[in-house]
Amino acid sequence: MIQDLVISIVFITYAISVLMGFGTILTWVERKQAAVMSDRIGANRAYFRIPFTQVKLVWWGLFHGMADGLKMILKEDFKPKTYDWYAYAVAPWVVFTPVLLVFAVIPFGGVLIPGHLIPLLADWFGDKSYPMQIARLDAGLLMVFAFGGMTIIGAMLAGWSSSNKFSLLGALRAGSQMISYEVIMGLTVLGLIVIFGTVDLNSIVQQQSGTVLGFLPAWGIVLQPFAAVLFMVAAVAENKRIPFDLPEAESELIAGYFTEYSAMKMGLFMFAEFIEIAIIGALFTTLFLGGYNLPFMTDAGFVFPGGHSVAMSHGAVVVTQLVVFLAKVFVVCSFQILVRWTLPRFRYDQVLRFAWKFMLPLALANLVVTVFVVWALGV
Amino acid sequence: MARTSYVRKKYWNEPTMSWWEKAYFFEVVRGLIITGGVFGRNMLRWMTGRKGALTTYYPEEKRWDYAKGNRGKHVLTQREDGSGRPQCIACNMCATVCPAKVIEIEAGFDPADAVHPKYPARFEIDYSRCVFCGLCVEACPEDAIRMVEDVPHLPSADRNRMWLGKEELLTWRPQSDVAKHYPATAPSPEEHH
Numbered sequence: 001m002i003q004d005l006v007i008s009i010v011f012i013t014y015a016i017s018v019l020m021g022f023g024t025i026l027t028w029v030e031r032k033q034a035a036v037m038s039d040r041i042g043a044n045r046a047y048f049r050i051p052f053t054q055v056k057l058v059w060w061g062l063f064h065g066m067a068d069g070l071k072m073i074l075k076e077d078f079k080p081k082t083y084d085w086y087a088y089a090v091a092p093w094v095v096f097t098p099v100l101l102v103f104a105v106i107p108f109g110g111v112l113i114p115g116h117l118i119p120l121l122a123d124w125f126g127d128k129s130y131p132m133q134i135a136r137l138d139a140g141l142l143m144v145f146a147f148g149g150m151t152i153i154g155a156m157l158a159g160w161s162s163s164n165k166f167s168l169l170g171a172l173r174a175g176s177q178m179i180s181y182e183v184i185m186g187l188t189v190l191g192l193i194v195i196f197g198t199v200d201l202n203s204i205v206q207q208q209s210g211t212v213l214g215f216l217p218a219w220g221i222v223l224q225p226f227a228a229v230l231f232m233v234a235a236v237a238e239n240k241r242i243p244f245d246l247p248e249a250e251s252e253l254i255a256g257y258f259t260e261y262s263a264m265k266m267g268l269f270m271f272a273e274f275i276e277i278a279i280i281g282a283l284f285t286t287l288f289l290g291g292y293n294l295p296f297m298t299d300a301g302f303v304f305p306g307g308h309s310v311a312m313s314h315g316a317v318v319v320t321q322l323v324v325f326l327a328k329v330f331v332v333c334s335f336q337i338l339v340r341w342t343l344p345r346f347r348y349d350q351v352l353r354f355a356w357k358f359m360l361p362l363a364l365a366n367l368v369v370t371v372f373v374v375w376a377l378g379v
Numbered sequence: 380m381a382r383t384s385y386v387r388k389k390y391w392n393e394p395t396m397s398w399w400e401k402a403y404f405f406e407v408v409r410g411l412i413i414t415g416g417v418f419g420r421n422m423l424r425w426m427t428g429r430k431g432a433l434t435t436y437y438p439e440e441k442r443w444d445y446a447k448g449n450r451g452k453h454v455l456t457q458r459e460d461g462s463g464r465p466q467c468i469a470c471n472m473c474a475t476v477c478p479a480k481v482i483e484i485e486a487g488f489d490p491a492d493a494v495h496p497k498y499p500a501r502f503e504i505d506y507s508r509c510v511f512c513g514l515c516v517e518a519c520p521e522d523a524i525r526m527v528e529d530v531p532h533l534p535s536a537d538r539n540r541m542w543l544g545k546e547e548l549l550t551w552r553p554q555s556d557v558a559k560h561y562p563a564t565a566p567s568p569e570e571h572h
Contacts, residue, residue: 037421038417039421039432039434041434041436338414341414342413
């Protein structure tokens with residue numbers, strides 16, 4: 001019992017530090033990648049001076065994130081004259097918390113056997129094994145959508161309680177856009193659910209560990225390439241990033257639903273957005289990129305098609321799986337940043353038309369074709 | 380009031396798009412390939428120790444795009460005896476003619492030096508105000524001040540730090556100025572090397 005508690009605390013600490021780390025690093029990655037993409041240098045001025053020396057650590061501008069955080073904390077916490085103060089104060093947390101909670105059901109590694117990993121704990125843990133996932137829910141994917149949908153409430157609360165017309169317009173846009181794209185996200189994932197026959201994310205990842213046709217990894221992106229593209233588009237729209245950043249279109253609405261927020265409250269909105277990039281990366285990795293799986297890798301090591309096999313110790317397997325998961329998430333995050341700095345913003349009617357008249361039929365068609373193929377193959 | 384549907388005006392320069400472009404997706408992919416390619420190219424340059432950006436690190440690096448003949452820095456020519464002392468006789472002609480009033484000279488007197496007793500004890504130029512007109516060079520009766528193809532490069536947040544003093548102005552290497560040899564009567568630059 002107490003062992004389970006310890007393992008849970010370790011997993012939760014890991015998950016939160018990973019998310020916070022991604023949130024912090026992505027602010028820097030976004031700037032730096034945008035700069036490199038457009039032949040610039042990017043943030044490189046903030047430095048940390050070692051006390052009592054003239055040694056300045058610049059570290060490729062990594063300290064700009066810290067400088068931003070410091071600025072956010074030290075800024076005046078502006079309070080608008082609003083009739084709904086509680087909603088105003090609570091809104092950033094309503095946006096921020098569900099984003100963190102989504103990660104609870106995402107498996108970030110394979111099976112962990114603490115007794116095999118650390119010999120000192122062998123007596124205490126015995127042969128108990130734990131899948132590396134905080135909450136082992138059968139309804140994992142449903143929980144992702146449930147909590148993903150809650151961020152809409154936060155955005156609407158923020159816009160409504162700010163007593164500002166720009167905020168309200170932004171919130172309305174955010175609400176209608178997020179609801180529209182939530183539908184598409186759900187429909188694209190349905191195809192995967194039909195194929196894997198479960199909504200348990202751990203089981204979905206395990207089913208992606210094999211190969212199709214002998215050489216291709218059985219990842220979701222191979223089985224459902226069309227759904228992967230649609231899911232990615234819907235996820236970017238869900239996160240309200242360019243080219244779908246209508247709710248916060250700064251040339252029209254100042255900053256949309258968080259216009260009236262300042263200091264760390266505004267920082268929470270921004271931080272939630274950056275963590276959501278990582279969450280989308282984690283979700284995409286879990287559903288379409290095989291999660292922590294590498295091609296031909298099992299819990300005992302690599303087994304290549306030619307009959308070659310490389311045995312690995314349990315520790316090496318665990319570390320490899322953790323690193324592989326993080327690397328995949330990072331690549332997907334980087335791709336989202338690439339999209340954000342490449343495409344221009346849609347017009348608002350185009351966003352909704354794109355959702356309902358273009359993506360919805362495509363998602364439905366994808367689902368229908370998937371169902372027919374699965375039925376015909378009799379899987 | 381009769382409700383008529385809105386008819387969008389057709390302009391003579393309506394954008395024409397093929398079905399390929401109207402499908403949007405393929406053009407998006409093309410755009411992503413372009414930007415991703417630029418990113419990959421620049422990233423490769425950074426990782427192999429080259430510079431992957433067009434930007435100049437301004438205060439640390441000197442800008443490369445000054446015009447070829449840009450004369451942006453003053454020098455004080457040195458006496459022919461090779462002592463490194465300035466040719467200047469502190470007559471204040473340059474300071475008088477200067478339209479921006481950036482030259483400050485404090486004359487010194489050396490009775491031991493019979494040939495060249497008057498010299499500038501202090502010769503300072505404020506580059507935050509200098510207009511680089513070159514009138515000081517024209518006014519100088521002794522060919523003691525010249526402008527060279529260089530820039531003072533004094534980026535600072537403090538306007539009082541944008542001065543160059545006599546020591547800095549006397550660091551000129553006459554041999555390297557091939558445009559106009561010094562001293563003016565010298566037959567060729569080779570003799571000075």
